[in-house]
Amino acid sequence: xxxxxxxxxxxxHYRTKxxxxxxxxxxxxxxxxxxALGLVGESGCGKTSVAMSIMRLLxxxxxxxxxxxxxxxxxxxxxxxxxxxxxRWKEISMIFQAAMNAxxxxxxxxxxxxxxxxxxxxxxxxxQARRRVAELFDLVGIPADRADHYPxxxxxxMKQRAVIAMALACNPSLIIADEPTTALDVIVQxxxxxxxxxxxxxxxxxxxxxxxxxxxIAEVSDIVGVMYAGKLMEIGEADDVFKRPRHPYTYxxxxxxxxxxxxxxxxxxxxGEPPNLMAPPAxxxxxxxxxxxxxxxxxVEPKLIKAGPEHRIACHNPVWTPSSGGERVGAAR
Amino acid sequence: xxxxxxxxxxxxxxxxxxxKNLKKYYPVGxxxxxxxxALLHAVDDISFExxxxxVLGLVGESGCGKTTTGRMLxxxxxPTSGSIIVDQTDVSSISGADMGPFxxxxxxxxxxxxxxxxxxMTIFDIVSEPLNVNHIGNLEQREERVAEMLTRxxxxxxxxxxxxxxxxxxxxQRQRVAIxxxxxxxxxxxxxxxxxxxxxxxxxxxxxxxxxxxxxDFGISYLYITHDLAVARYLCDRIAVMYLGKxxxxxxSEEVIRNPLHPYARALISAVPVPDPAIARPVPNVRxxxxxxxxxxxxxxxxxxxxxxxxxxxxxxxxELREVEGNHFAACHLL
Ligand SMILES: Nc1ncnc2c1ncn2[C@@H]1O[C@H](COP(=O)(O)OP(=O)(O)OP(=O)(O)O)[C@@H](O)[C@H]1O
Ligand code: SF4
Ligand SMILES: [Mg+2]
Numbered sequence: 001x002x003x004x005x006x007x008x009x010x011x012x013h014y015r016t017k018x019x020x021x022x023x024x025x026x027x028x029x030x031x032x033x034x035x036a037l038g039l040v041g042e043s044g045c046g047k048t049s050v051a052m053s054i055m056r057l058l059x060x061x062x063x064x065x066x067x068x069x070x071x072x073x074x075x076x077x078x079x080x081x082x083x084x085x086x087x088r089w090k091e092i093s094m095i096f097q098a099a100m101n102a103x104x105x106x107x108x109x110x111x112x113x114x115x116x117x118x119x120x121x122x123x124x125x126x127x128q129a130r131r132r133v134a135e136l137f138d139l140v141g142i143p144a145d146r147a148d149h150y151p152x153x154x155x156x157x158m159k160q161r162a163v164i165a166m167a168l169a170c171n172p173s174l175i176i177a178d179e180p181t182t183a184l185d186v187i188v189q190x191x192x193x194x195x196x197x198x199x200x201x202x203x204x205x206x207x208x209x210x211x212x213x214x215x216x217i218a219e220v221s222d223i224v225g226v227m228y229a230g231k232l233m234e235i236g237e238a239d240d241v242f243k244r245p246r247h248p249y250t251y252x253x254x255x256x257x258x259x260x261x262x263x264x265x266x267x268x269x270x271x272g273e274p275p276n277l278m279a280p281p282a283x284x285x286x287x288x289x290x291x292x293x294x295x296x297x298x299x300v301e302p303k304l305i306k307a308g309p310e311h312r313i314a315c316h317n318p319v320w321t322p323s324s325g326g327e328r329v330g331a332a333r
Numbered sequence: 334x335x336x337x338x339x340x341x342x343x344x345x346x347x348x349x350x351x352x353k354n355l356k357k358y359y360p361v362g363x364x365x366x367x368x369x370x371a372l373l374h375a376v377d378d379i380s381f382e383x384x385x386x387x388v389l390g391l392v393g394e395s396g397c398g399k400t401t402t403g404r405m406l407x408x409x410x411x412p413t414s415g416s417i418i419v420d421q422t423d424v425s426s427i428s429g430a431d432m433g434p435f436x437x438x439x440x441x442x443x444x445x446x447x448x449x450x451x452x453x454m455t456i457f458d459i460v461s462e463p464l465n466v467n468h469i470g471n472l473e474q475r476e477e478r479v480a481e482m483l484t485r486x487x488x489x490x491x492x493x494x495x496x497x498x499x500x501x502x503x504x505x506q507r508q509r510v511a512i513x514x515x516x517x518x519x520x521x522x523x524x525x526x527x528x529x530x531x532x533x534x535x536x537x538x539x540x541x542x543x544x545x546x547x548x549x550d551f552g553i554s555y556l557y558i559t560h561d562l563a564v565a566r567y568l569c570d571r572i573a574v575m576y577l578g579k580x581x582x583x584x585x586s587e588e589v590i591r592n593p594l595h596p597y598a599r600a601l602i603s604a605v606p607v608p609d610p611a612i613a614r615p616v617p618n619v620r621x622x623x624x625x626x627x628x629x630x631x632x633x634x635x636x637x638x639x640x641x642x643x644x645x646x647x648x649x650x651x652x653e654l655r656e657v658e659g660n661h662f663a664a665c666h667l668l
Contacts, residue, residue: 042533215606
């Protein structure tokens with residue numbers, strides 16, 4: 001299978017008065033058609049910046065230092081802006097972080113989606129767009145008559161469904177969902193994630209789920225990428241990453257996470273705090289917090305290297321977890 | 334981190350908080366011209382106790398009444414009716430002069446470390462404020478006490494933090510400041526309202542650990558409000574599950590997690606995502622829709638969403654909490 005999306009050694013920094021924020025640094029990954037990638041990492045590690053880079057929606061102070069992003073083989077940043085406008089929303093679309101709070105309160109939800117469709121597909125009549133909205137609402141589980149209601153008449157879960165419908169409006173082959181359920185209660189979150197996964201399978205769409213919650217990522221992703229301080233530290237098949245995390249940060253995250261499953265065990269703490277991205281530590285950006293750090297880690301930046309067939313890590317001293325039969329790492333069972 | 338289970342031996346049957354038939358109703362507007370108000374039953378006739386040294390978790394979805402309950406316990410919100418006794422003090426009878434001693438015994442930690450600290454005050458001013466208000470110690474003693482607390486919550490050396498402002502600290506550090514402020518007066522009971530929900534995992538564990546240690550060192554009792562059942566499992570001795578203003582289940586933490594009895598508690602626990610891709614969780618058994626408890630029908634609050642509801646659930650009033658199994662209480666007609 002060809003890669004639908006490929007991000008190659010991508011580096012993007014933000015210019016600010018105080019200096020350069022190194023938000024995305026040397027990030028590489030590929031996504032196949034129909035696959036779901038989960039990007040996980042803590043606040044400020046660069047997840048949204050990666051998403052905005054792919055969408056070519058970067059703010060004025062962003063600067064691409066090097067690297068390439070290709071979509072279906074075409075270089076996203078080599079396309080004329082007119083050409084890319086044909087791609088955005090129709091081939092890739094995005095559910096923005098906290099988008100459900102950004103619905104315009106003075107228009108009905110249905111009319112906002114109609115407007116979005118007509119804007120991106122000028123050939124579509126309003127009548128056709130309205131019919132499409134009815135289909136979309138059906139797909140995401142909102143009663144059709146709710147199209148004429150205003151956002152404040154929707155519950156949180158329904159608003160989030162409407163935002164998903166909007167992302168689906170132009171039949172994209174890839175949707176980036178940035179924290180799509182973070183503000184929702186668990187029962188609603190469960191419903192929405194199940195629905196999104198069902199739609200994804202039904203229309204063989206690709207997804208990038210972005211979340212700080214490793215449990216959510218574990219449940220919806222085929223591939224998991226772990227970001228820390230602007231770097232992709234580990235990426236691999238979900239089963240592999242969760243059973244055999246090789247990067248000390250991934251390992252730490254998984255052991256710091258309480259679970260309702262299995263025996264209650266002690267939670268690990270990762271000492272310290274994530275670095276300031278204006279002056280990240282030399283060498284490995286995780287080294288001041290890492291219990292495996294050596295002089296090499298403080299001097300030499302680790303590259304993303306192969307740790308298994310589909311598994312890559314950026315670390316000089318990976319955690320060794322036996323590949324079979326041995327100690328089970330990850331979820332408490 | 335130390336597990337609360339092993340600490341149950343400290344439960345000597347001594348009760349620090351006793352809540353009886355607590356209610357909080359809010360009038361909600363019915364349009365501009367109609368004078369008549371509907372009532373939102375934010376907290377609707379709940380009763381529970383917290384033992385000395387115990388951590389009681391209060392869980393449930395947003396809007397179910399968790400925070401309102403917590404605020405009533407520390408007298409930041411006045412109840413519509415019901416009684417609250419905290420450390421032998423009847424909270425509703427506290428007036429002007431008694432407020433000081435009460436504020437010393439009972440503290441609250443809030444969810445948002447970004448909003449709960451005054452941005453114009455230094456860390457020293459913030460943490461020493463409860464000491465000033467209660468006229469405890471002179472300046473020198475206060476400085477000493479603040480330094481001790483900052484060290485205790487992991488902000489060391491304290492001299493490097495004392496004269497900074499909140500915006501110069503990270504989220505985890507700010508939450509530690511909020512904890513230091515709450516504990517500086519040696520309270521006996523603390524309401525912690527989602528104190529870790531805004532923090533990242535790598536920092537959150539440290540704060541959870543700190544709360545557990547402080548409880549062990551100072552014998553503080555907590556009401557721990559959270560929507561995160563996995564966190565509740567780690568921190569709490571018992572868990573109370575709320576739904577639309579009612580406590581529908583209450584039992585030991587492991588018991589609630591492993592053997593939930595109420596249909597809502599069952600759905601809630603089965604919806605918690607698990608950090609293991611190899612596990613396929615069954616679909617939570619619950620009907621859709623969320624209602625608000627505005628002038629609720631005199632029937633089970635969970636009726637509309639309950640997958641197993643019978644005629645009795647519609648015909649009778651909301652069921653009482655009943656001891657269904659040993660020390661395991663649930664409010665359901667069918668149990
Ligand atoms: N327009 C901007 N100008 C300058 N710095 C920015 C800008 N947008 C983001 N940043 C910084 O870039 C870094 C990465 O931010 P980003 O929003 O990508 O993180 P994130 O992983 O999505 O975080 P969260 O989980 O909190 O949403 C942060 O340090 C952030 O403060
Ligand atoms: S490279 Fe070194 S410091 Fe970085 S994660 Fe690996 S062992 Fe730790
Ligand atoms: Mg983000």
